[in-house]
Amino acid sequence: MKPLRVGIAGLGTVGAGVVKLLAQQAELITARAGRPITVTAVSARDRNRDRGVSLDGLIWHDDPLALAWDENVDVVVELIGGSDGPAKALAEKALAAGRPLVTANKALLALHGTALAQAAEDASLPLAYEAAVAGGIPVIKVLREGLAANRVSRVAGILNGTCNYILTIMREEKRDFGDVLADAQRLGYAEADPSFDIDGVDAAHKLAILAGLAFGQKIDFSSLHVEGIRRISALDIVFAQELGYRIKLLGIAERTEAGISLRVHPAMVPVSKPIATVDGVFNAVLLEGDFSGPVFLQGRGAGEGPTASAVVADLIDIARGNQIPVWGMAQSKLAEARVVPMAHLTSAYFLRLMVVDQPGVLADVTAILRDHGISLESMLQHGRKPGEAVPIVLVTHETREDAVNAALARISMLESVLEAPALIRIEPK
Template sequence: MSRPLSVGVAGLGTVGAGVLKLLRENAGIVTARAGRPIAVTAVSARDRTRDRGVDLGGLRWYEDAVALAADPGVDVIVELIGGANGPARQLVQAGLAAGKPVVTANKALLAVHGAALGAQAEQAGVTLAFEAAVAGGIPVIKALREGLAGNRISKVAGILNGTCNYILTVMRERGREFAEVLAEAQKLGYAEADPSFDIDGVDAAHKLAILAALAFGRPVAFDEVHVEGIRHVSALDIAFARELGYRIKLLGLARRTEAGIAARVHPCMVPEAAPIARVDGVFNAVVAEGDFVGRIMLEGRGAGAGPTASAVVADLIDIARGRSTPVWGAASGHLSDAPSVPIGAHVGCYYLRLMVVDRPGVIADVTAVLRDQGISLESMLQRGRSPGEAVPVVLVTHETRESAMRAALDRIAGLDAVLEAPTLIRIEPA
């Protein structure tokens, strides 16, 4: 049998410890599938005294993660530090410069610096693998880059953040407000102490930028992804969505259009019967549409020690076997230069909720604004009467352009009878 593949792991948090545990507990399976043993021989982390639930005896320890790349006894670098810059970026660059394959679960790093790192890996002739960076244990990277390689992909979309999906699920099932459910998610460990990256959509946007690059064969363009989070979604909106036959999900959506690539992350109303509407709790799901394969959907756990470690080890097995694919699916010279399409060009249907003073003429004023922007209504909901008090009014539009909807919202928000900022949620077909 070939000599073992020696791995250096930087970052011994939940995922790093999970990688060591998987490689040890499933050593027989891994060896059979890799054609050789895979063993962690060196690690780097900030605190040597912390109990991580795995035996670290006999492993070479580096205080400086970047020094791991220079260890002559390490064949492959696994970066699990996190963050778009700092030690994580320095380690990946150093590993590639040393001619060593690198495996990373770092979606922020890839979304922001993926084009440059991909070019460096290509120039060095080594692998940069990142199955664990998107959707945890769901093998979506391999599906897009390899399984669907013969297809022209028209759309990739999905639930890419388990924290947001959990919060929206509990809000729907229990009729509770966002802030209350977020606090509970933090206590349960589903949300970070500072949950901004999750609830403001940034984490999902990092992942969508990576998926869009693979799906459409162009450089990563995180800065051109439109991003909105779920802070403004209320229990009232979720109740109205149910009445209208929808569920609210935070989706990442990227689509190939005649004008270029449109990529956006925001809350969506999706039909209750749609498969993705039934993906609840901390689960993730990714849908892709190809010209020959049609529509496929992958679902599973998008985070956690086990699922993410599973994805890291899958990449290590590929490296042990000598299997290699261009980082972004094609050599850099063959990547597309398709432009990004701004959110203002989006065309779709919209849910609009207003809190207005219940008095004659209010609806006429609102519909006059919509008429002036060429926006037609499909339906309207208003429940009960409370003269002189605040009442919710829900409007559902026919297809219209985002730029027209935004112009209308600005005018509607300025009406005297409108008491708070309007809530807008885009409606997505199944």
Template sequence: MTRPLSVAIAGLGTVGGGVLMMLRDNADIIAARAGRPIAVTAVSARDRNKDRGVPTAGLRWYDDPVALAADPAVDVVVELIGGSEGVALALAEATFAAGKALVTANKALLAVHGAALAASAEERGVALAFEAAVAGGIPVIKALREGLAGNHVSAVAGILNGTCNYILTQMRERGREFAEVLADAQKLGYAEADPSFDIDGIDAAHKLAILAALAFGRPVAFDQVHVEGIRRISAVDIAFANELGYRIKLLGIARQTEAGIEARVHPCMVPQTVPIARVDGVFNAVVAEGDFVGRVMLQGRGAGAGPTASAIVADLIDIARNRFTPVWGASASELSTAPSVPMSSHVGPYYMRLMVVDRPGVIADVTAVLRDLGISLESMLQRGRSPGEAVPVVLVTHETKESAMREAVERIGRLPTVMEEPTLIRIETE
């Protein structure tokens, strides 16, 4: 019999336990597809006595996760520690230094250090596999890097954070405010005690940086991703979006343009008729545009023990078969040097909501600012009258440059009749 692939796992939390369970429960089919058995032989975890629902007796335990890389009996290391620095980075570097393959679910590590780690893996001729780092069990990495390898990809976009998608879905379906839904999401375990990583868009931006690198064959560039979260989205905005025929989603969007590559994460209004508008709850979805394949959409659960373990085991099967491609789809010398396009250059339609004092002349003052900045209105909504009180006014623009809209928000926000900072949401029509 062919020698089993010997695996070490750093981190036996929910996902690590899921990997152990999947390798045990599906051992026969995994061995058949891998061409040999895959066996976890060494682990590192904080608590040796914790019941993880799967036997751990007989495994070699290491208190120092980095020591896993030096174990001579280990073929591949699975890193499930998380974080872009510290132990996770040290383990990745040690694994490559030892000439071994690395499988990781760590999007932060790849977004921040992906270029250097890819160079190390390429130099030593070993795999750096990360299907689990983006969109959980959805095979989006393989789709972009292999399935669409013959295409020029012009755009990749998606719902990349299930926590935000759940919150926005609940706000729409129940008419509740952001803070209330967030509290419920924390009680249900969909949001962390400190949810900032999710709701401020950082998690989605890490994933988008990885997808953009794969889609456009360029080194990962997290620091070039424009990032906004969903804290300022209100029930009022959700209701107006519905009235206008849109749904609000936190999207990660990367596009190849004549000027270079734009990469941005922010709330968007998308038409209710497009498929991604109907991806609700904790689900993720990724859409890619290829010149020959056209539009492809993948949808599924983006997190959790089962989906993430599924992606990790898929990577292990590829490594067992000695199947792996360059990290970003091409060798370092063949990667694109396309520049990043600043967010200020973005052009598109916008939704702007104002809370203004209901009195004569207010709208004239607002439209004067828009006129001076060359911003054309497509429509305006105002519901009801309340003289002397604050009322919402919604403006929808034709295609406009981002820099002009930012200036408009600043100027309009300074008007004495505008009661709070205007809310600005970009509209994506495709």
């Protein structure tokens, strides 16, 4: 059978993993795909770096864009990364030149997914991106095909392994954020510039993709609320445990009566929920379909093997001749997303105040909450240190976020309140 000839742009960990997988598993993949899948051409920055895989016999392009027109390439795999620049240029050129595109690039899809999908549809070409979200977990396929008969009401996931690793170590070793981050950077679990991960941007890119698929809507990435984990304190992790929660950075997309809610933020998750027990670098996604019920998926969210597994699954689909619309339906069927502003979110809240332990503080705080119509489910204060700083934890019943923000603004101005209150949403409500 005629092989499917692959051109790979970007030979970092994932690119080298794809080359390795296709070589090591050649016989199995030929059987599954119905024909061989072989790498014929590559492009990367440094021709001489040792990547632990043989590039003998492959065509080398210094310019990745050359892959789009290479007559020895049937499908282009974009593993350069970055939402713009050469990654975007290559994606556009490959489709323009009539070549299917496989990419692991979440930023590219989150920011330019609508335009790229239109280009793919116009050219009747596959654009596949299983590797862009949750690595070894085939969540794109599950959502786009496995749950295709369902109206999905909610997607919630641990989508960034670096954040989950840091939160797990903070809890297990009772250590502070900065300290654990520095360790994670030494160990290679966090980048030298960690902000994409720890500020929630990476998780938000993935959430935007999942939301687009789940709801059949065009998602404007700037409409997502994005918070990271920098402000999570060891103290809040201890209180979470005491209250029966785990703190996780979640990406949440849900339908509400007013529109869809799209947000990445730390959340208190009851320990009884499967997602609460997902620790370390693992990723997990919970999908709620109206007929299927909840479907929970867990696995490795990153790394050479899992990501290469996802890229090659896409290549096998293409080799088999199967094609699914990029966002699960024709572009003309996609609705414009109506995103609910964060101020209109209703949730239960964990609030922690640092206050001077003196008479009347609690009366002031609870009066303000009452003024804003916020009722409390529980209150925690441990020990007494008259005249010194002590934490007070308040757990609210379900209430609107703008009410909480207004109350916290007033509470922050109380003289006895010593620092900005901590706020962590409780999920699911």
